[in-house]
Amino acid sequence: MNPAEDRSFEPAESVCPFCGVGCGIRYDPATGAARGWAGPVNTKGEVCPKGVAAWDAVDHPDRLTAPLVREDGALVEATWDEALARVSDAFARVRRDHGPDAVSFFASSNCTNEENYVLQKAARLFGTNNVDNCARLCHASTVAAMADRFGVGATTNSFDDLTETDVFLVVGANPAENHPVIFRSYVLPALRRGAELIHVDPRETPTSAAATHHLPVRPGYDITLLNALAATIVDEGLVDEAFCAERVEGLTAFEAFAADVDVDAAADRAGVDPAALRAAARAYAVADRATILTGMGLSQHACGTETVHALLNLPLLTGNVGRRGTGVNPLRGQNNVQGAGDVGALPDRLPGGRPVTDPEARAAVADVWGVPAAELPAEPGLTEVEATHAFGGEVRAAFVLGENPAVTEPNAGRVADALDALECLVVQDLFRTETAEHADVVLPGSAWAERGGTVTNTDRQVLRMRPNATPPGDARRDLDVLCALGARLTGRPDAFDYDGPESVFAEVTAATPPYGGMSYEGIGTGSQRWPFSEDAAEGTAVLHRDRFANGRRRAPLRVVEHVAPVDAVADDELVLTTGRVIEQFNSGALTRRSDRLVRMRGTETVQIHPDDAAARGVADGDRVRLANARGVTTAVAAVTPAIRPGTVFATFHTLEPLANALTGDALDPVAKIPEYKHSAVRVSVDPVDRTPGGP
Numbered sequence: 001m002n003p004a005e006d007r008s009f010e011p012a013e014s015v016c017p018f019c020g021v022g023c024g025i026r027y028d029p030a031t032g033a034a035r036g037w038a039g040p041v042n043t044k045g046e047v048c049p050k051g052v053a054a055w056d057a058v059d060h061p062d063r064l065t066a067p068l069v070r071e072d073g074a075l076v077e078a079t080w081d082e083a084l085a086r087v088s089d090a091f092a093r094v095r096r097d098h099g100p101d102a103v104s105f106f107a108s109s110n111c112t113n114e115e116n117y118v119l120q121k122a123a124r125l126f127g128t129n130n131v132d133n134c135a136r137l138c139h140a141s142t143v144a145a146m147a148d149r150f151g152v153g154a155t156t157n158s159f160d161d162l163t164e165t166d167v168f169l170v171v172g173a174n175p176a177e178n179h180p181v182i183f184r185s186y187v188l189p190a191l192r193r194g195a196e197l198i199h200v201d202p203r204e205t206p207t208s209a210a211a212t213h214h215l216p217v218r219p220g221y222d223i224t225l226l227n228a229l230a231a232t233i234v235d236e237g238l239v240d241e242a243f244c245a246e247r248v249e250g251l252t253a254f255e256a257f258a259a260d261v262d263v264d265a266a267a268d269r270a271g272v273d274p275a276a277l278r279a280a281a282r283a284y285a286v287a288d289r290a291t292i293l294t295g296m297g298l299s300q301h302a303c304g305t306e307t308v309h310a311l312l313n314l315p316l317l318t319g320n321v322g323r324r325g326t327g328v329n330p331l332r333g334q335n336n337v338q339g340a341g342d343v344g345a346l347p348d349r350l351p352g353g354r355p356v357t358d359p360e361a362r363a364a365v366a367d368v369w370g371v372p373a374a375e376l377p378a379e380p381g382l383t384e385v386e387a388t389h390a391f392g393g394e395v396r397a398a399f400v401l402g403e404n405p406a407v408t409e410p411n412a413g414r415v416a417d418a419l420d421a422l423e424c425l426v427v428q429d430l431f432r433t434e435t436a437e438h439a440d441v442v443l444p445g446s447a448w449a450e451r452g453g454t455v456t457n458t459d460r461q462v463l464r465m466r467p468n469a470t471p472p473g474d475a476r477r478d479l480d481v482l483c484a485l486g487a488r489l490t491g492r493p494d495a496f497d498y499d500g501p502e503s504v505f506a507e508v509t510a511a512t513p514p515y516g517g518m519s520y521e522g523i524g525t526g527s528q529r530w531p532f533s534e535d536a537a538e539g540t541a542v543l544h545r546d547r548f549a550n551g552r553r554r555a556p557l558r559v560v561e562h563v564a565p566v567d568a569v570a571d572d573e574l575v576l577t578t579g580r581v582i583e584q585f586n587s588g589a590l591t592r593r594s595d596r597l598v599r600m601r602g603t604e605t606v607q608i609h610p611d612d613a614a615a616r617g618v619a620d621g622d623r624v625r626l627a628n629a630r631g632v633t634t635a636v637a638a639v640t641p642a643i644r645p646g647t648v649f650a651t652f653h654t655l656e657p658l659a660n661a662l663t664g665d666a667l668d669p670v671a672k673i674p675e676y677k678h679s680a681v682r683v684s685v686d687p688v689d690r691t692p693g694g695p
């Protein structure tokens, strides 16, 4: 059936379902594609190629149009009542036999604040804090380090004031491809007016193409590099003494540490030229306004939190926080990765970032929910990858909303076994994904264009989505499914009896202090930014002005030592690092289904340096085999000096190469983020002849 057959389409201002920039898009009947409208971020209606392609997934013949349940090993169509009863019976049985913590809920940074809020409420009223979202996989480490040092883990500044920046330090991020509208509409104009860009990345990317300084760091050695930058600043007398005297603690101890850093040797270990490193340190330190844009190259390491701690010393030493055009700005992943955490889809945090262990916070939330505080679980739950590691053991059933862990969690071989070890796996998605293939129940949800609700973008702006279409066939709006499920799982139908997303949002604002006072009407086709204040809307664009968000006047400097990467790399091995390209998005569930994007560029390649290729007899275009103890995958070699020697790069957007066949189980001890950016692999010409007609 063509899902478009019985549907109605009506253009209305909504938000792009992809990255955390939060561009305004809507359906365009004239072209049958999506197009931008002048939203609060893309103020001229500009979008990147993914924005235009967003409609293709909405109207795709692969859309799920009916619930599926597993019968005799196969997924077969069922009614909603059968499917929901299957879920509530299985979860009730697991809770009876093993307790509520034997069920785990994966929320979705691809879904709205309202949907995530309802899901975490359902999990907690079911009795468990086992609820997390894939913020865990992107910036959990950044959030942990920033919350520890600055009091809150979110962008310190807004895009608007980046146009006033003199120097951008972009570390482990590739905004030219992954946050294209920020890059083109905010960063590039500043560069055109004379600002400089320092890029720390083992590859030359379209971001480095705009850079004044490129430091091709050796993956896993960012702490060494960041310490060398800090040591240069101290050594060359570039510390902002006045700022440090007022706003910083621990300068003397840090200067003593810095004095012991041998900058030449450190640059060498980090794989960069010492003179280039010193020049970059100077440029950052002498700038009037320097800002940091940070991404996965820093955060996605088993030492991600420590690495971000090393980064945070730089703005403190140089007085680059609390003013326009400065700060530390993590470029967030999906369109609602910020909001999913804000509204409580985290195992240790209630809505508003308050710890589940805090009795006052539990009492406040219970009061909004109209339940006794004693009903809310008080122990932190399992994070996403921890939960997957417990599947079949401590965890017996899981609910996965809008995520595709079979492709995106590390060590895919182990993940596939874990998914099969569950007594009941429920997946709510748009498509029959690789994860859904392991499911016992599949619930057909709604795409971006089929819902109302709010999302919170990377600079803390809450934006409204509006329906442009009805869901296909028997698919339902995600919020309606989650409310129905919440009622069944908790036996508290009143707690999930809402009059649409606006009434959920009203409860979100009551339960989430930084959102207090916001409203649908107030947001309109603009935005409201948290921490929200009626009379100081502009004031919240720059955090930490006079005090840090924890109320303290000073933030500490911190001595951070190099942490050895978990995978030791043998002489004949290379380091695999992974990431993204502009035309594809994460597991590719949506973008691989767009002809518009697939035509633009293949992603089934692995970048390898000419020296490493020559040493292995690999020529450009050869099919190569990447292998380690965890798995094997193949890819087409792209032989290029754009990647540093000793390192290979693959995306994780495709099933071949399935990059996560090779990534490992190590987690950062604080933030529990996986190691996606440093895996030892052997690379060789693929011995299997795959040419058509070959053996």
Ligand SMILES: Nc1nc2c(c(=O)[nH]1)N[C@H]1C(S)=C(S)[C@@H](COP(=O)(O)OP(=O)(O)OC[C@H]3O[C@@H](n4cnc5c(=O)[nH]c(N)nc54)[C@H](O)[C@@H]3O)O[C@H]1N2
Pocket: 018, 019, 020, 138, 171, 172, 173, 174, 175, 177, 178, 179, 200, 201, 202, 203, 205, 217, 218, 219, 220, 221, 222, 294, 295, 296, 297, 298, 331, 332, 333, 334, 577, 578, 579, 580, 581, 582, 583, 584, 585, 586, 649, 677
């Ligand atoms: N086009 C597109 N845009 C996206 C996404 C997408 O899939 N496609 N996904 C969204 C999501 S969920 C997220 S979280 C963001 C992520 O956005 P980014 O943080 O930009 O993501 P990545 O491409 O994973 O990594 C950024 C860079 O880190 C570099 N890198 C690798 N290893 C290291 C290292 O050890 N040290 C350093 N310093 N750098 C290293 C890589 O070469 C890469 O260029 O993008 C969002 N936007």
Ligand SMILES: Nc1nc2c(c(=O)[nH]1)N[C@H]1C(S)=C(S)[C@@H](COP(=O)(O)OP(=O)(O)OC[C@H]3O[C@@H](n4cnc5c(=O)[nH]c(N)nc54)[C@H](O)[C@@H]3O)O[C@H]1N2
Pocket: 017, 110, 111, 134, 135, 137, 138, 139, 296, 300, 333, 334, 401, 402, 403, 404, 405, 407, 408, 409, 428, 429, 430, 431, 433, 445, 446, 447, 448, 478, 578, 579, 580, 585, 586, 587, 588, 589, 590, 652, 659, 660, 663, 676
């Ligand atoms: N090797 C490697 N692996 C990585 C990373 C890396 O850099 N390297 N990055 C990690 C990061 S930062 C992230 S965020 C994760 C992303 O991991 P995932 O969240 O698993 O990836 P997505 O492709 O965004 O998955 C989204 C799923 O949600 C569905 N979906 C989309 N919109 C909706 C909706 O509105 N409703 C419903 N019900 N479903 C919807 C899609 O069809 C898709 O199946 O991947 C991680 N994995």
Ligand code: SF4
Pocket: 016, 017, 018, 019, 020, 021, 022, 023, 046, 047, 048, 049, 050, 051, 052, 178, 179, 180, 181, 182
């Ligand atoms: S920059 Fe991000 S939000 Fe904007 S159109 Fe592209 S993918 Fe969508």
Ligand SMILES: [Mo]
Pocket: 134, 137, 138, 139, 332, 333, 334
């Ligand atoms: Mo992400």
